[in-house]
Each structure stands twice: as structure tokens, then as C-alpha cells.
Amino acid sequence: MWNNKFFNIFKTNPFPIIDNENLLFTLFYLFIDETQIHYLPINEKQFDKCIQIKPGNYICKQEQPTVIASNMDNCELKLFTNSGTIPKSCDKRIIHSDQCSIK
Numbered sequence: 001m002w003n004n005k006f007f008n009i010f011k012t013n014p015f016p017i018i019d020n021e022n023l024l025f026t027l028f029y030l031f032i033d034e035t036q037i038h039y040l041p042i043n044e045k046q047f048d049k050c051i052q053i054k055p056g057n058y059i060c061k062q063e064q065p066t067v068i069a070s071n072m073d074n075c076e077l078k079l080f081t082n083s084g085t086i087p088k089s090c091d092k093r094i095i096h097s098d099q100c101s102i103k
Helices: 044-048 077-083
Strands: 007-011 017-019 022-024 028-033 036-045 049-055 057-059
Touching: 007 022, 007 036, 028 077, 036 044, 036 077
Parallel strands: none
Antiparallel strands: 007 028, 017 022, 028 036, 049 057
16 A cells, blocks of 8 residues: 655754763654645654655655644754744753863
8 A cells, every 4th residue: 555645855964962971963754745735744763764766755664653743842843844943842051161072
């Protein structure tokens, strides 16, 4: 059975997260359909399984169901669809550093 759905793919640009003195980056992709009703977050490992058929076009095996955007309280999705406000679902932190060394 084939389900042909077309999604726009957005790669997140993560901010660093400090966890037990380790600097972490959570990278994932957000697939959003053209109506912005359905979306599917996938991680980099899942995205690497997609087949690029031409630049910017991929065929991906859907390993999880799509989600209806209005039913979710996902920070990244709300940042994409809402303009000008930071949703309450987002984890907000202020970090101060006198030096920064990221390689």
C-alpha cells in the first residue's frame, strides 16, 4: 500500500543544551504538509534512511503516523506556525558565559 503525501522539510538549527557539563545538540527534521495541518518530526538517523531522488526531493519510509498540528503542543512546530511569540511549551533558559569554545 502506498501513501503519497508531500511534505516540506525543515532542518532545525539547535541551540546547545548543557546536561551534566556535556554540551548537547538535538538535531531533527520537521516534515510539514503544504496545508500545515499534518506534520512529522524525525531524527537525523531516520532522515539518513530517506532516498534523495533529486536535489531537495526525497522518498522516505514513514515509520510513524503523521500528527495533526492543532492537537500537539510541540515547541518547534508552534515556533514555525505562530508569528512573533514564543509558545509556553518551549523550554526557555538564559545562559551566561564569559567564553565559548565549540568545535
